[in-house]
Amino acid sequence: MALELKSSDNKIFEVEELVAVQSETIKSLVEDGCADNVIPLPNVDSKTLELVLDWCKNHVDMKLDEEKLKEYEDKFIEVDQAVLYDLLLAANYLNIKDLLNRACQKVADMLKGKTPEQIRETLNIVNDFSPEEEEEIRKENLWAFEE
Amino acid sequence: MYFPTSGGFLEKKRLSHFRRFQLIESEPTTPPSKAYCLNKGRMVCSAESTSKRQKPEEADRISNLPKSLLCRILSFLTTKEAVVTSILSSRWKTLWTLVPKLDFDYYELTTTSSSAEVQSHKRYNFNFAHIVSRVWALRGASHVQKFRLHWDHGVYDPVHMDTWVRATIARGVEDIDLHIDPNSNRSFYLPCSLFNCKTLIALKLSGNFEYDTPPSSSIVFPSLKILHLEFNFNSCDYLFTLPTLCPVLQDLSVKVHCWYADWHCKFISPTLKRLHLYMKFDELPYKLEIKAPALEYLNFGGHLDSILLEDLSNLVEVVIDIDVDLTKIDYYEHYGSRAWDFIGELCDIKSLHLSANTTEFLCNASEFDPPVFHNLSFLKVKGPCMLHVLPHLLQVTPNLAVLVVEKEERNFFSCEKGESFTCDMILYEEPLQQVVRKCLSSCLTTLHYEGFEGLKNELKLVKHFLKRAKVLKTMKISSYNLNSEEKLCVLKELLLFPRHSRSCQIVFS
Numbered sequence: 001m002a003l004e005l006k007s008s009d010n011k012i013f014e015v016e017e018l019v020a021v022q023s024e025t026i027k028s029l030v031e032d033g034c035a036d037n038v039i040p041l042p043n044v045d046s047k048t049l050e051l052v053l054d055w056c057k058n059h060v061d062m063k064l065d066e067e068k069l070k071e072y073e074d075k076f077i078e079v080d081q082a083v084l085y086d087l088l089l090a091a092n093y094l095n096i097k098d099l100l101n102r103a104c105q106k107v108a109d110m111l112k113g114k115t116p117e118q119i120r121e122t123l124n125i126v127n128d129f130s131p132e133e134e135e136e137i138r139k140e141n142l143w144a145f146e147e
Numbered sequence: 148m149y150f151p152t153s154g155g156f157l158e159k160k161r162l163s164h165f166r167r168f169q170l171i172e173s174e175p176t177t178p179p180s181k182a183y184c185l186n187k188g189r190m191v192c193s194a195e196s197t198s199k200r201q202k203p204e205e206a207d208r209i210s211n212l213p214k215s216l217l218c219r220i221l222s223f224l225t226t227k228e229a230v231v232t233s234i235l236s237s238r239w240k241t242l243w244t245l246v247p248k249l250d251f252d253y254y255e256l257t258t259t260s261s262s263a264e265v266q267s268h269k270r271y272n273f274n275f276a277h278i279v280s281r282v283w284a285l286r287g288a289s290h291v292q293k294f295r296l297h298w299d300h301g302v303y304d305p306v307h308m309d310t311w312v313r314a315t316i317a318r319g320v321e322d323i324d325l326h327i328d329p330n331s332n333r334s335f336y337l338p339c340s341l342f343n344c345k346t347l348i349a350l351k352l353s354g355n356f357e358y359d360t361p362p363s364s365s366i367v368f369p370s371l372k373i374l375h376l377e378f379n380f381n382s383c384d385y386l387f388t389l390p391t392l393c394p395v396l397q398d399l400s401v402k403v404h405c406w407y408a409d410w411h412c413k414f415i416s417p418t419l420k421r422l423h424l425y426m427k428f429d430e431l432p433y434k435l436e437i438k439a440p441a442l443e444y445l446n447f448g449g450h451l452d453s454i455l456l457e458d459l460s461n462l463v464e465v466v467i468d469i470d471v472d473l474t475k476i477d478y479y480e481h482y483g484s485r486a487w488d489f490i491g492e493l494c495d496i497k498s499l500h501l502s503a504n505t506t507e508f509l510c511n512a513s514e515f516d517p518p519v520f521h522n523l524s525f526l527k528v529k530g531p532c533m534l535h536v537l538p539h540l541l542q543v544t545p546n547l548a549v550l551v552v553e554k555e556e557r558n559f560f561s562c563e564k565g566e567s568f569t570c571d572m573i574l575y576e577e578p579l580q581q582v583v584r585k586c587l588s589s590c591l592t593t594l595h596y597e598g599f600e601g602l603k604n605e606l607k608l609v610k611h612f613l614k615r616a617k618v619l620k621t622m623k624i625s626s627y628n629l630n631s632e633e634k635l636c637v638l639k640e641l642l643l644f645p646r647h648s649r650s651c652q653i654v655f656s
Contacts, residue, residue: 119231
């Protein structure tokens with residue numbers, strides 16, 4: 001059985017039900033009988049949706065081969081930040097647990113082992129604390145900031 | 148897992164109908180962030196982003212993610228790493244307090260530099276207990292889903308431990324992982340509330356633990372599905388009764404180091420699916436009876452003695468790693484026979500993994516007569532002795548589809564049989580050859596050879612498989628020691644071998 005999904009930029013994707021129901025969101029729609037027409041996904045653009053559907057398809061195909069699946073997942077998640085955040089939001093919206101966790105893990109890896117300054121640099125975070133505020137936060141958890 | 152949406156408030160997200168989906172988030176104290184609403188299928192933004200000073204392509208996208216997502220990301224970090232994010236910007240200041248995971252590792256929290264600059268900032272010296280207590284105090288009453296504490300060094304204090312464990316139970320914990328120094332003379336008494344905890348799904352205990360046996364009438368560990376125990380002989384008697392108390396246990400791992408001889412234990416679990424046993428018994432005799440009719444996966448390691456397995460109808464995969472001090476075994480050959488007998492009891496399984504140590508024992512067994520493994524479709528054999536044991540195994544696995552052989556480098560190698568021993572057996576010895584030929588021709592689809600060195604007998608074996616295996620789809624060969632020139636040479640030679648199966652792919656890595 002095939003389902004039709006429409007991205008935010010009005011591109012239609014035809015997918016097998018088995019692949020699409022990896023998304024808990026879509027799965028509930030199917031179970032509630034609301035998936036007969038095209039399912040609009042206004043929070044996901046076509047580029048991201050294509051990637052997401054590729055993930056879902058491979059998870060169905062390689063279900064029994066753990067090693068191969070892990071290789072695929074590691075390769076899949078090697079994307080630049082912008083794409084990663086799009087994937088994260090899409091996985092959250094569509095409720096695809098393994099993709100969500102993998103993407104979160106990838107972002108977490110960008111935070112690991114770095115000083116706050118390095119994290120700000122990598123993620124483009126602007127420090128909006130005054131020097132006094134920053135000093136106070138540092139004192140509150142001094143044990144964490146010693147290197 | 149529950150993720151907080153605002154100010155420590157918990158809200159389980161339900162997505163029942165697509166059109167009623169709302170992801171709303173508001174923060175009264177920090178700068179306004181985007182609120183997303185779904186209104187008849189169209190996304191509507193109601194607030195501006197705060198990073199006006201940055202160019203669009205360098206925007207700080209991560210800070211604009213919903214709080215629940217940021218907390219989920221932080222839950223992949225240790226608590227120390229999460230606390231560090233509090234200084235990134237005002238958006239991040241309190242996020243770490245909302246993360247439902249607490250992860251404290253003694254080494255991570257106490258390895259600090261002692262530079263003069265750092266010393267001058269410190270008014271107090273924080274030890275491990277101070278840090279953990281402080282985190283507890285500052286994070287408020289928010290939910291704890293996972294609690295991991297590794298306190299395997301320093302001055303271990305069971306009173307603190309008791310306080311923290313009780314605190315997590317009070318906050319609805321689902322996953323507890325405790326590790327204390329096994330050599331500490333102070334053991335940890337598990338509180339009763341742990342046994343009655345309705346939310347606990349996974350429990351990992353490693354070190355010196357004790358408990359008072361709960362009354363048989365009470366319902367103990369009502370939701371516990373995963374239990375991993377690692378302990379020494381001090382608490383041996385006690386802890387083996389723990390798994391039997393769990394009514395819905397599915398995954399059990401027991402690693403025990405015991406110095407008592409003639410120890411006898413019985414496990415009964417109607418729900419158990421995965422069992423990992425590691426018996427470090429100093430080669431003393433013991434007797435273990437296991438009744439787990441739902442068991443699907445068994446991993447056995449350590450010293451093999453009397454193990455009685457009742458009702459293995461659902462058992463699919465078995466991994467065996469016999470690990471004993473060879474100087475302590477009286478009859479080496481008898482031990483090997485015992486290993487064959489143990490494997491023989493598992494003749495209905497579909498997948499079997501034998502470690503290098505195991506194959507060495509099997510190789511040196513004085514007598515063995517394994518039954519036929521009708522359902523075995525996956526076999527992995529490791530170690531320098533794997534070629535010696537392989538023909539005996541191939542003889543009793545008529546339906547083998549995937550064969551993985553891994554030649555491990557080993558320092559202590561007690562086998563006298565030569566390298567070429569088994570190849571000749573497979574290739575030329577008559578009754579063996581018939582059975583093996585049948586299996587190879589109709590069933591074998593995949594062969595992985597790891598640790599290939601391009602030796603003459605290895606090439607001979609691979610050539611034989613390629614020639615006979617009619618339905619072979621993939622032959623994957625990986626080598627550790629060959630450089631790229633040697634690899635190319637071997638690959639060329641492999642590609643020249645005649646292949647019975649036309650669709651066979653050779654992969655060399």
